[in-house]
Amino acid sequence: MSLRDDGKVYLEVGVNGQSTKDQNRHVPYGADETARDVVQCIQHGATAVQYHARYDDGRQAWTDHEICRTIVAAAARDVDxxxxxxDAGSLEHVWALAQRPPSGAGLLxxxxxxxxxxxxxxxxxxxxxxxxTERPNGSHPPYPAELDRFKDLGLVPSISVFNAVDLRWVTLAARIGILRQPLNIKLYFSDRYLSHNEPDPDVLDFLISRIPTWIDHEIVVVPYAMSxxxxxxxxxEHALNRGLGIRVGIGDCxxxxxxxxxxxxxxxxxxxxTKRGLEPATQDDLRTRFAVADVDDSEMVRVVVNRNRCMGWGVCYAHxxxxxxxxxEGYCVVVKPYVDEELYEKAIEGAAACPERAIRVELPDDVPAPGYARSVAGGSTTV
Structure with a gap:
């Protein structure tokens, strides 16, 4: 169930980003100013806040996890x-925060x-x-190792989508279970940065249309570096009318x-x-919404459909x-890419019923077959 189903709106704030006091004198620098703004934003109704760790002189302290920890710990004395x-590519400060959470607050x-x-x-x-793919400087893995760390540390990735290419990867990754649902998507729009989505309601509508209805998700619309x-x-306004969340903040614009x-x-x-009869989601609302992202270690059997072979007979989802x-368009999508013992036999039945043999039920190569699959798979299986 989405936040909007309960009359709630995901409201995020970008408090400082890479903005400067020359652009707006209220942009917070340093741990004390940033913590103050986090507190005020939450008190005024924000659901979540994104901040950049910065030194007192305004310089970015990208991976300084101690500044990050100080900001959140100070804010925790007054609010949740x-x-x-x-981040700027490296997530080492995130791992450090998750492994040693700030006093009075965990990282979600x-x-x-x-x-x-x-x-x-x-x-x-x-x-x-x-x-x-191979490049002159070596091989690049198709699967970001960061996603395993998110899972292991109980973190929910806030996925920054800057254009349709990013969104395509996100939907495919969700389709095969690399990204666990519900997805937490931030759609960035800018009239300055050409790498970002064009800030037009029609573009927003197009991007929404590219997300399959079976993907459970929350979207927050982020105008960024706008003029x-x-x-x-x-x-x-358009985001709210479409049932989406929004992000504001002087760190963005x-x-x-x-x-x-x-x-x-x-x-x-x-x-x-509130003029739409809605209310901002609370911190507990967001934690509840994404609690289902926790991963069950028993879900090791992967289900895959070959969309080139699927003819849309529909017998798989009947089973x-x-x-x-x-x-x-009537073609099969796997809405639960990983299954446990309870659904394993159903996955097999649906795959076996496909007239085109378009579905595979398999185990990862490096994972021993669980007891419920071993009798059939012996380590791996293809149906």
Whole structure:
């Protein structure tokens, strides 16, 4: 169930980012100023806050986990600080925070940008997997190791989607279970950065249309480095009308909100939300929404459909609708890419019923077959 189903809106704030006090004197630098803004944003109604660790003189302290820890610990004295740091490629500070949480607060969200962590991979439709590509400086894996750390540390990736290419990777990764659902997606829009989505409601509608309905997700719309307050407003309004979340903050767009504080930006967003008869989601709402992202270690059997062979007969999802469903064109999608003992036999039945033999039920090569699969698989199986 999405947050909007309960009349809630995911409201995030980007408090400082790479903005400067020359652009807006209220941009927080250092741990004390940043913690103050985190507290004020939460008190004014924000669901979550993203911050950059920065030194007192404004320089970025990208991977300084001690500054990150100080910010959240200070905020935790006054509020429930559902806050997470930014990154510049390395996530070492995130691992350090998760392994030694700030006093009074645990880490839930963590930054993840496919553009930074996923190389120029290829997609193999026949086998429903990403392929390794070779470059002059060596081989690049198609699977970001960071995703395993997220799972092991109980973190939910906040997925930054800057364009349709990023979104394509995200939907394919969700399809084969690399990204666990529900997905926490941030759609970035900018009229300055050409690598970002164009800030147009029609573009937003297009991106939403590219996310299959069977993918459980929350979307937050992020106007970033914008030169027009009116276009920001248009995006926020359109996002709310489409049932999406929004992100505000002087860390994202300091130049067009030169006199605003982050708290004032939150007040502005809350007004947009409440006039629609909705309310901002709380920190507990968000934790509950993404609690189902926890991974059951018994779910080791992978189910894969070859979309090139599927003819849309529908017998697979007649046998196991918990695993197989039809997309908008009637072809099979695997809505639960990994199954446990309870659904293993159903996965086999659905695969065996396919007239085109388009479905495989298999075990990872490096994982011993669990007891419930060993009698059939002996370590791996293909149906």
């Amino acid at each position: 600080p559902l806050a997470y740091p930014g 969200l963590a930054p993840f940008a496919p553009a930074q962590h996923v190389e120029n991979v290829a997609w193999c439709e026949e086998e429903s997997r990403f392929e390794v 027009s307050a009116e276009r920001c407003q248009e995006l926020w 300091p130049a067009i909100f030169r006199t605003s504080t982050n708290a004032a930006m939150v007040d502005r967003a809350v007004n947009l939300i 196991a609708p918990e695993i197989y469903q039809a997309d908008a």
